[in-house]
Amino acid sequence: MSHRFTTSTSASAAPRWRASATALQLAAALVAQAPATALVGVGALALAPAAYAQRGPAVAQPQIDRLEVTSDADLAPGAELELRLFGTPRGNASVRISGAKPINVVLKESPAGSGEYVAYYTVKRADGLAVGQAVRATLRRGKLATVANYSVPAVAGAGTPPPAAGLRIDSFTAAPVTRLLPGTELVVTAQGMPRARGSFEIGGLASDIPMREVRPGVYEGRYTLRREDRITAASPVVASLRSGNQVVRANLAQPLVGDTTAPTVVNLAPRESERVPPGVVYVSGNFEDRRGTGVDPRSVRLALNGRDVTGDTQITAQSFSYRGQLPPGAYTAQLVARDGAGNELRRDWRFDVGAAPAVLDVQLTGPVGDVVDGRNPVVIRGRTAPGATVQARVTGLLQVAGPIGLEQELLNQTLTADGAGNFTVQFQPAGAPGSRYDVHVVSRRDGRSDEARLRLTQR
Template sequence: MKPGSDLRATLAALLIALVAPCSLMLTPPAQAQQREVGAYPAITGFNVDEVRQLAPGVELSFDLWGTPGGMATLRIDGATRNLHLTEVEPGQYSGIYTIGAHDRIVPSSAVSANLRVGNRVATAMLAESLQRGPERRRGDLAAAPKVERFDVRAIDDLGPGNDLSFTVLGTPGAKVEVTIAGTRGIFFLPEVRPGEYRGTYRIRSADRIAPDSMVTATIRHDGRYASVNLGRPLLVARATSAPRVARYCSNCATVAAVNVIEVSGDGGYLGTIGGAVVGGLIGSSVGGGTGRTAATAAGAVGGALAGNNIERNSRRHLRYEVVVRYDNGATQTLQYENDPGFRVGDPVKVNGGVLVRD
């Protein structure tokens, strides 16, 4: 082998050794490859404000709803350029296309939207015309689309991340959009079967949805539309206990008063006779002659009275009266030989003349 060939071979080997590490560095790491395998972005709504005519200088306003943090672009058949939409709110992209003199846009021009997040792209086609339909005569009102039913599967939590599922039954082959008070933008219900539209709205952290927030469904078809409001709450009704029915209690009462009564027994003949004997003995010892006789009689009478009082005092004792007031306002008094232990205000019941605590 010639010396020049050896030199060239050496330089080639050196060049390969220098390039090999660089090629290894360009290989995406496992973490980057894992990110590329993530879920595809989603487009949940695509809308245009229809105009009366498509002429140079007319502005077409587009709105797109979908995965936040992406890049949204539109292509209109017959347009000379694409439209880039700006993310005005998380997940809401808006933009205006001004028709130019060289554009050849017609009402039926197809409009496609691409939403790119990372290396993934979601595509959606505009389901409505760019131009409003011609004015209809009164006899054509029957051709307007109709909403026969608008329903929601209520949930028990209106917090972020929860899903509200809506169903609309109406004119087939139409476009159905839903707006919820407390949220920004609209979203669309795809037609899953002829005349049946279903879709799910995932609540965002910025939403302020209340159980009674107004929800409106609009169905569009052939340049005409009809709207209807949801007639039920978004939140599942919580079970409430049945109201308590007041029951009348005929023997329920309240202690209105507790009276203590001192009772003295009447004197008996034993006390009277015993008192008279003692009084006569004392009287007979006073004076003499006729005076002694008078004193004896007076002592007997006084002794009889004293004996009666002594016996009455010996029979003195306390009794208790408890006055109760019933719920209907009536009162009743119950008597006790000893303190029954009730106090004013105690709830009680009267069972067969016996007072018990309630």
């Protein structure tokens, strides 16, 4: 897109931008030192070899290499003129056209330091532009200035030029940055048809930012973020190429921010190792990608025990949620996702579907008063969770003779509780009266355990 000035007397230093067709060349490119007959392009601009310098510090005299003027409708009212002056960088350029009412246009160097100064001007009926009128270009740098004189050329007929063939944008990329902070320079590059007029815009921030053709068919644009700018990694960026009355656009496919950190997932349900009731089960979570490009919903994949359930999962850039009837059993969930920069998230976790585990709560019942006679086997009855694995161990501190005692393991047995959770432990006492027997039972099921102890005395 091009920008134009809305006054016929002078141009603002911060011009407004608008769309316009690119141009039939009106004015020629002239080297300031060349004779007036050394024309390049269409038209009959004449250069008067007049230049002057104001007194000032000993700095280099600015030079004007050439002035190019193009139009989308010759000199007719409503036509848009594009003025490009090439010369010494980092100066202040202006052009004065001596029409019925003099036209003063200030050109802006774009990009800064390039030595290329650009402005756009829309012809008004009161301007009375005609062939042969004087055009004066001025380039100032410090207190020195150079002036080059031209004249408005004759043109080969008025009207809008025919559409350009092959107008296209082959690619549109941006140099990634680490943070979008004030002072950060954004650099974008478009490749397409040569000799078009390029521009780009940042959604909600700036539009019609010029792109310079740095090589045939390669256009480069720059924008430096200001303190008041509000921009995110997801802000749309669009490039435009114009030629004649045609325009093509391309969206920036890559993120502005160079994102190297993978997203994470939080608030998983069910949680790791959680047991949930059978029936309808929800498997869900939330994505986090702080200061990143955000999760691409199209990249999300969810599987349960290797079965892909992505098609039955609701997915957004912020979350995923699966709802399904899951039979009892152990499950492993596998989640895969990528952010806009291609960083991959992988997360696996386990959960169980089934009835809540039975309470283990081991209970032991021994002889009355916890006393044994030493002649008959001792029977101990226990109760725990149905099907639990029970480890029973009996040790005795046996009285042998007088005060002398002997510690001995009398039983070490593994058994399984029946469907009602009942089990029985039996051992034979082996000591004299006064011996002591310690019973230790551990019950295990579903990764949980419980235990109970019982102490018996022989009389």
